Amino acid sequence: MPRGGRRPNSGPKKGAKYKNTKLARQIADSMGVNAIQTFCIILQRKAPCGTCIDKDGKPTGKTWARAEDGKDYQRVCQSCWGTLLERVDLPTWLKAAEGLAKYTYTTLKAVEHTGEDGGAIEHEVTVKYLK
Secondary structure (H helix, E strand, O other): OOOOOOOOOOOOOOOOOOHHHHHHHHHHHHHOOOHHHHHHHHHOOOOEOOOOEOOOOOEOOEEEEEOOOOOEEEEEOOOOOOOOEOOOOHHHHHHHHHHHHHHHOOOOOOOOOOOHHHOOOOOOOOOOOOO
16 A cells, blocks of 8 residues: 555545634624734723623623622622723733734744754854954
């Protein structure tokens, strides 16, 4: 049996390679979600609070709590503390920065420089003094 090389009908089928990516983009577009925008919102710490939202989906800075006597009362949101913005912890912030970097900067490849026969690179420096 031959090894290596190209075989007929092998590999991903035509159009299958990007099928999941295409589907994910369609879903994100239909929801109005933009990955780069989302990363920027997280990095700027401007994500709206998801805990203290009202019926219209807007953050209010207040949540409902139940006292020991069984009565409900409003208090300051324990998630955003009334700022209306979600707190972003450092690991989440770093993941957002890493995700945004993939879109904005090219990935550098490791390159090893060697001299003759894989040895060290030899340098020669000449210094000339002027009066």
